């Protein structure tokens with residue numbers, strides 16, 4: 001298939017491109033800057049420099065493709081994420097670029113949109129499993145861009161087109177967030193939010209890349225994508241081991257956790273997310289878990 005990937009130089013985008021090329025697809029990686037070109041071409045795809053906020057440009061670039069995979073994002077790393085302004089770029093990408101891409105793709109005759117989203121839209125569900133039909137917790141203004149993005153994908157899925165929205169677990173691997181966390185663990189600084197007994201659903205970025213390939217077979221709809229959920233106390237131990245630190249990763253004291261602000265507050269939620277729908281529909285399986293030694297180098 002002819003597949004276009006936006007955000008192709010990002011953590012998720014690069015993994016998606018590599019997995020799609022390995023699966024034999026003809027891939028176009030879209031980047032906004034010339035210095036993204038070697039990154040995309042190094043992964044075996046054709047590159048195009050274009051403005052993802054411009055619907056007309058997207059229509060032109062996406063013409064001739066069967067599928068578009070949108071992995072755009074700009075997540076602030078570490079404690080800078082406490083500042084609402086640090087999310088401005090990420091918000092704009094989800095509220096405006098994702099909408100331009102979905103509309104441009106429809107006009108260009110693309111038949112399928114695969115849209116990256118996140119499990120952090122679910123509310124805290126304690127020890128209960130979370131399937132795709134659980135209501136979301138998106139009433140806060142901060143989640144509006146993700147809602148607009150979802151709406152654009154749903155609107156795309158009319159007139160015989162399909163849209164697959166992947167709610168990805170928290171990424172771990174070689175990405176900047178994980179590198180930051182491992183450094184904090186080595187230095188003995190607190191890094192984890194939430195209660196030790198609460199659940200987290202993780203997804204290695206290599207498995208995320210494979211999930212985009214698997215999603216080519218999925219019908220329109222929402223799908224959770226993550227590994228077996230684990231309690232955060234176990235994640236703390238896995239982080240400690242991977243960092244080669246003296247002990248497990250530390251949690252922020254409860255009082256500090258109440259001050260992190262809306263954006264980081266989601267990371268205090270207990271999210272025991274089930275990916276059974278995606279597994280059943282596509283046969284995708286996670287291959288790298290948080291206790292897989294060396295996961296931060298894979």
Ligand SMILES: NC(=O)c1ccc[n+]([C@@H]2O[C@H](COP(=O)([O-])OP(=O)(O)OC[C@H]3O[C@@H](n4cnc5c(N)ncnc54)[C@H](OP(=O)(O)O)[C@@H]3O)[C@@H](O)[C@H]2O)c1
Nearest residue numbers: 007009010011012031032036071072073074075168170171
């Ligand atoms: N990290 C996690 O735990 C996690 C978990 C689930 C979901 N996600 C989400 O996954 C998405 C992608 O994450 P990622 O870590 O792969 O992102 P990333 O590496 O930070 O960036 C993705 C790409 O987006 C493009 N981009 C960034 N800012 C842009 C801007 N202002 N204008 C145009 N393009 C811009 C860049 O491509 P060019 O510079 O080449 O144009 C960049 O390579 C985000 O929405 C993130 O929230 C992350």
